Amino acid sequence: MSYKVLSLKYRPQSFSDLSGQDHITRTLVNAFKRDRVSQAYMLTGPRGVGKTTTARVIAKALNCSNVKDAVPCNSCETCKEIIDGRNLDVLEIDGASNRGIEEIRNLREQIKYAPMNAQYKIFIIDEVHMLTNQAFNALLRTLEEPPAHGKFILATTDIHKVPSTIISRCQRFDFNRINENVISKHLSKIAEIEKITIDVESLQAISIKADGSMRDALSILDQVIAFSDTSIVYSKVSEIIGIIPHEIFFNYSNAINQKDYPVIFEVLNDIRSSSFQLDDLLEGLDTHFRNFILALTPKGETLINLNEKHKNEYISESKNWNINDILRIVNELAILRYVIKNSRQPLISFELLTLKLMEMDSSIMISDLISDSPKNNTKKVEKHEDKPLAVKKSDSKKNKIKIEPSVNDDLQLKKDKQVSEINDANENSDTSKDKLEKNIEDKINATNDLQINLDEIILIWSEFVSSINSQRPSIGSTLDNAKPTKIDQNTLTITVSGLPEFSVDNLNHNKEFIENSLNEKLDHTVKMHFNWDSNISNETIVSSKPPETIQDSTKADEVIEKIIEEFDGEILR
Numbered sequence: 001m002s003y004k005v006l007s008l009k010y011r012p013q014s015f016s017d018l019s020g021q022d023h024i025t026r027t028l029v030n031a032f033k034r035d036r037v038s039q040a041y042m043l044t045g046p047r048g049v050g051k052t053t054t055a056r057v058i059a060k061a062l063n064c065s066n067v068k069d070a071v072p073c074n075s076c077e078t079c080k081e082i083i084d085g086r087n088l089d090v091l092e093i094d095g096a097s098n099r100g101i102e103e104i105r106n107l108r109e110q111i112k113y114a115p116m117n118a119q120y121k122i123f124i125i126d127e128v129h130m131l132t133n134q135a136f137n138a139l140l141r142t143l144e145e146p147p148a149h150g151k152f153i154l155a156t157t158d159i160h161k162v163p164s165t166i167i168s169r170c171q172r173f174d175f176n177r178i179n180e181n182v183i184s185k186h187l188s189k190i191a192e193i194e195k196i197t198i199d200v201e202s203l204q205a206i207s208i209k210a211d212g213s214m215r216d217a218l219s220i221l222d223q224v225i226a227f228s229d230t231s232i233v234y235s236k237v238s239e240i241i242g243i244i245p246h247e248i249f250f251n252y253s254n255a256i257n258q259k260d261y262p263v264i265f266e267v268l269n270d271i272r273s274s275s276f277q278l279d280d281l282l283e284g285l286d287t288h289f290r291n292f293i294l295a296l297t298p299k300g301e302t303l304i305n306l307n308e309k310h311k312n313e314y315i316s317e318s319k320n321w322n323i324n325d326i327l328r329i330v331n332e333l334a335i336l337r338y339v340i341k342n343s344r345q346p347l348i349s350f351e352l353l354t355l356k357l358m359e360m361d362s363s364i365m366i367s368d369l370i371s372d373s374p375k376n377n378t379k380k381v382e383k384h385e386d387k388p389l390a391v392k393k394s395d396s397k398k399n400k401i402k403i404e405p406s407v408n409d410d411l412q413l414k415k416d417k418q419v420s421e422i423n424d425a426n427e428n429s430d431t432s433k434d435k436l437e438k439n440i441e442d443k444i445n446a447t448n449d450l451q452i453n454l455d456e457i458i459l460i461w462s463e464f465v466s467s468i469n470s471q472r473p474s475i476g477s478t479l480d481n482a483k484p485t486k487i488d489q490n491t492l493t494i495t496v497s498g499l500p501e502f503s504v505d506n507l508n509h510n511k512e513f514i515e516n517s518l519n520e521k522l523d524h525t526v527k528m529h530f531n532w533d534s535n536i537s538n539e540t541i542v543s544s545k546p547p548e549t550i551q552d553s554t555k556a557d558e559v560i561e562k563i564i565e566e567f568d569g570e571i572l573r
Contacts, residue, residue, distance in 0.1 A: 007218040010190055011053055013074050013083065018050050019186050019214060020178035027173070028054075032061055032070035038171040040152040041141050044159040045175025048213030051155040054173075055124045056082060058153055059090045063118035078118055089118040095127040095156075101134040108142050111150045120151050128154040128163035136163050144169045177212025180204065180305055186214065191232075194223060198232040201307055205237050208305075244276055246310060249288040250317065256329070256357050257320055261288075264358060268351055278346050285333055289326050292318045296326075324363035332357060344494055454487045457522070464521055468514070475510050478503045485531070491527045492518075497533040502561050504532045 012018045015025040024318070031037060041058065060072035060082050072079050072340040081087035107123060115121040118187035125131075131139070143152055143166065154170060156162055184203040191198045206224065220241055228236045238245065248267065255264035271281065294300035295318035304311045336353050340346035461484060469476030478499065486493040496504055507514065507530045515528050 005219070006190060006194075007215045010218065012050065013060075014071055015054075015061075015146065016071070017055065020182045021050055021054070021175055024054065024173045024175065028058065029070045032067075035150075037062065039146050039150070040170040041154065042159075042162075042167055042170035042172040043153065043155045043175065044172065044251050045157070046177055046212060047157055048210075048215030048217075049178055050214065051157075051175055052126055054126070054175075055126075055153040055155055056090075059087075059122045059124065062120045062122065062151065063087075063089065087118065089115040089120070090122045090124065092124045092126065095125050095130040099131045099135060101138050104131070104135045104138040108138070111142065111147060111570065114149055114179040119149070121149050122151045122153065123157070124153045126155045127157070128166075129158045133163075136166055140165060140169070178206040178214050179212075180210075183207040183210055183212075183214060183217045187217060190221070190411055192220070194225070196230055196232060198202045199234060201234040202232050202237040202304070205234060205243050206241070209241050213419065237555045242275070242277070242280065244281060244284045246313075249284060250313070252285070252303075252354075253292070254287065254317070254320075256354070256360075259358055261358065264354060268354060271350075272347060278340065278350060282333060282337060283349070289330050289333075292321055292326050293323060296321065296323045322363055325360070328360065328363065329357055331560055334569060350563065374505065457484045457487065457492065457518075457526075460521055464518055467521075468517060471517075472489075472510070472513070475507065475514065478506055479514075482507075482530075487526070490526050491529055493529045494533045495533050504530045506561060 015029055018025050042056075043054060045051055057072070060074070060079050061067055061070050063078050063082070064072035065076045065078055066073035072472075074080075074083065078087065082090050085092065093103070110255070111121060111123065113121075142150075146152065151258065152170070154162075154166075159167070172572075184200075184207045187203050187206060188198070191203075202224070206217055206220050209220055224237055224240055225230055227240045248270065251263060251267045254260070255267060291306070291314045292306050294303050295314045301311060301315055304314060306314075332353060336349060340349050343349045465476055465479045468479055478496065479501075481498045482494050482496040484492055485495045494507070496507070511530075512529060515526070518528070519525050
């Protein structure tokens with residue numbers, strides 16, 4: 001008798017044999033018990049999780065002559081024919097090689113005829129997403145209303161490529177990736193039946209390598225048995241399936257954490273001289289740093305799917321790490337995956353990234369930076385709090401000296417600084433309070449002299465308006481009819497005359513721009529207040545146009561102004 005591979009030899013023959021898909025098996029068993037069988041099923045999920053196997057079990061459950069509670073007997077002639085793939089009423093079609101409209105037309109013709117020996121004629125279409133659009137369209141009507149004796153079971157690994165019109169006509173089941181623990185238990189049972197001794201670490205390594213696929217796990221086990229014979233140990237497993245040793249990852253991460261260049265160069269040399277695939281290496285590093293994060297997270301170690309020895313090693317080594325540093329490293333590794341796709345020498349890119357990680361500084365939280373600020377900040381606060389004591393006097397006219405809150409912020413800071421300097425200079429001296437207060441008053445008076453006066457503004461006003469005209473003509477035309485009339489505590493009053501009142505709204509709308517432009521010319525900070533001279537404006541308007549025209553013009557100007565404000569426009573002259 002010819003050898004049968006493990007994936008076929010131990011293929012599930014009933015719903016109870018399916019591993020890791022309890023939500024699907026329970027639904028199907030209950031449906032069969034209650035005679036609520038659908039006309040079409042859509043089975044979707046990753047490779048090797050049991051989609052085609054489930055389709056065959058459904059076919060046996062529907063056609064078995066001795067079925068009981070949705071459990072086929074697997075001993076009648078119909079079950080044996082389905083298991084061997086020679087039953088004429090159960091047709092398995094590969095969607096990849098039979099994807100055209102002609103094949104679907106033949107299928108539609110076949111389903112019209114009653115089954116020969118079974119109760120139902122069943123069509124299993126594997127990799128159904130490979131069908132053409134024309135083939136899907138030809139299948140639609142038959143799929144929605146097949147004959148009473150016809151059933152469809154469609155399987156795919158890429159549900160997104162299947163038209164929604166097809167999916168809506170089927171009862172959909174989503175298969176999950178099989179858990180690594182479930183795979184390990186199943187492999188252990190098979191090894192026991194095959195009289196193979198295998199350690200737990202090897203079972204875990206094979207389960208991780210299978211990536212949720214039971215078929216891949218059985219294929220790897222088959223390969224390992226051929227290499228190791230009846231006794232399987234982890235060293236042989238890692239050699240045959242190319243598992244990167246944990247020591248490589250720990251040496252790599254420790255060298256980066258400790259900035260140990262000799263060790264990191266040794267690790268890089270080992271990686272280069274070995275046959276490790278870079279994709280496997282990066283995937284292993286992702287898992288490695290993920291385990292560190294889990295170890296640093298409360299109760300996260302329960303998600304580390306390793307034996308106790310390696311789990312404790314991660315818990316112990318994680319104490320030397322800052323979780324923010326790990327997250328930055330993982331982010332850099334993710335970026336590298338995109339870089340190496342277009343790189344002719346991906347290994348060099350990995351080595352350069354490693355050197356970059358060696359130079360990476362440790363992460364510092366913003367709160368820590370704030371708490372580590374210079375201590376003289378406290379002294380400055382104390383000096384500021386003591387300042388009023390140096391100025392205060394109960395029965396003196398110097399007590400009337402005060403800084404108004406409306407004064408420009410820059411001027412206020414200068415005064416505070418000067419008062420603080422006087423306070424510091426005289427803190428330990430024997431100078432009298434009267435002399436100290438006089439010095440303060442003189443300093444404040446000198447500071448007040450720094451304020452800009454109205455005459456200086458009037459001298460540069462024409463030049464200032466011309467510069468505004470070159471940048472924003474709509475604003476400049478309004479400022480042509482305006483002039484500075486008053487300055488009080490760095491607040492400049494601009495009076496607009498000869499124009500309607502809404503022209504002031506235009507200036508207020510662009511107030512920030514006008515202030516910044518004027519302050520640049522003055523090298524001084526002033527605030528602006530725009531005022532409208534109603535008398536001059538009305539006289540000008542009345543003398544220029546009849547009353548009817550005035551009203552119409554005002555309304556037109558208001559509309560134009562609203563348009564300018566809404567769309568931030570300008571009047572070009």
